[in-house]
Amino acid sequence: MIVHAYKYQGAGNDFVILDNRNNEYDLTPEQVKLLCDRRFGVGADGMMLLGESDGYDFSMRYFNADGYEGSMCGNGGRCLVAFAAHRGIKKFDFNAIDGFHTAQVLEFTPHRCIVKLKMKDLEACGKYSDNAYFLNTGSPHYVEFVEDTATYPVDEKGKYWRYHKDFEGGTNVNFVQINDNSINVRTYERGVEAETFACGTGVTASSIATYLYSPEKGYAQKQADNDAELLKYDIHALGDDLQVNFKYNKSSKTFTDVYLTGPATFVFECDIEIA
Numbered sequence: 001m002i003v004h005a006y007k008y009q010g011a012g013n014d015f016v017i018l019d020n021r022n023n024e025y026d027l028t029p030e031q032v033k034l035l036c037d038r039r040f041g042v043g044a045d046g047m048m049l050l051g052e053s054d055g056y057d058f059s060m061r062y063f064n065a066d067g068y069e070g071s072m073c074g075n076g077g078r079c080l081v082a083f084a085a086h087r088g089i090k091k092f093d094f095n096a097i098d099g100f101h102t103a104q105v106l107e108f109t110p111h112r113c114i115v116k117l118k119m120k121d122l123e124a125c126g127k128y129s130d131n132a133y134f135l136n137t138g139s140p141h142y143v144e145f146v147e148d149t150a151t152y153p154v155d156e157k158g159k160y161w162r163y164h165k166d167f168e169g170g171t172n173v174n175f176v177q178i179n180d181n182s183i184n185v186r187t188y189e190r191g192v193e194a195e196t197f198a199c200g201t202g203v204t205a206s207s208i209a210t211y212l213y214s215p216e217k218g219y220a221q222k223q224a225d226n227d228a229e230l231l232k233y234d235i236h237a238l239g240d241d242l243q244v245n246f247k248y249n250k251s252s253k254t255f256t257d258v259y260l261t262g263p264a265t266f267v268f269e270c271d272i273e274i275a
Helices: 029-036 074-086 153-162 200-213
Strands: 002-010 015-018 046-051 060-065 093-096 099-108 111-120 125-130 134-137 142-143 170-176 185-187 193-198 221-225 228-236 241-249 253-274
Touching: 002 074, 015 074, 015 142, 029 046, 029 060, 029 228, 046 074, 060 074, 060 253, 074 093, 074 099, 074 111, 074 200, 074 253, 134 200, 142 153, 142 200, 153 170, 153 185, 170 200, 200 241, 200 253
Parallel strands: 015 046, 060 093, 142 170, 185 228
Antiparallel strands: 002 015, 002 253, 046 060, 093 099, 099 111, 111 253, 125 134, 134 142, 170 185, 185 193, 221 228, 228 241, 241 253
16 A cells, blocks of 8 residues: 655654545554654654544544554644645644644744644643642643753653553653743653653643642743633743643633644655555
8 A cells, every 4th residue: 555644743743644534544553553663664653644524624533653543642733733734724623532622823834834722621630649740631641740851760750650550541741840931841652652752732731730730830921810810831842842821710620721832844745655
């Protein structure tokens, strides 16, 4: 089979994307794994299918590099929106595994877009320990606060928490350093089974956990809105800078209007033959 593949990256989190609006591709886990392989395939942290969807502008299916369908990917969602924009799609209401999403293309060029993606609302967030939280932002994330992300043993500690018995089905793992007006985030990603340069659901989880852990630090903007606080976090990931905005509703203790903003860049396209 000849596959026409596109490669995109968002903050160094890279993806193979296939245009499947004509239902041409029905790949096995082994074929997906091959496409994501960095020696024998295109090379990526994951693969996505852009598809048709009744009632939406398109659909998103995300597969981890291990070949199996995964949960929501925020950087992947932004890259898929950029890919859709490059295919001539003008509206960006789409369906993913965790439900409805919408997005805006804030800046557009033929090779790079700045995309603002709406993430899922959160009704509850669990404090795991004095310096850690567990929450689901479309994918499950263990978020731990550390003094210095640059020297922290992300691979060793990431593997430990990734398979911890407390997290059924496993979890992604984020380590966060709080600065005066921003946060640093490093991520060990399940399905990739290694550290990635960025993770969209991970920086979203890290921003919300930062508010819960230390509400007076780390944010660049905070505005009161009756029963809510509007917050903005600037995030430094290994691959690029991202931004997360959300509203914290004090009476219901929920997080709504959650948006992830950052770059999505076209890298190349190619034909590749897979068995």
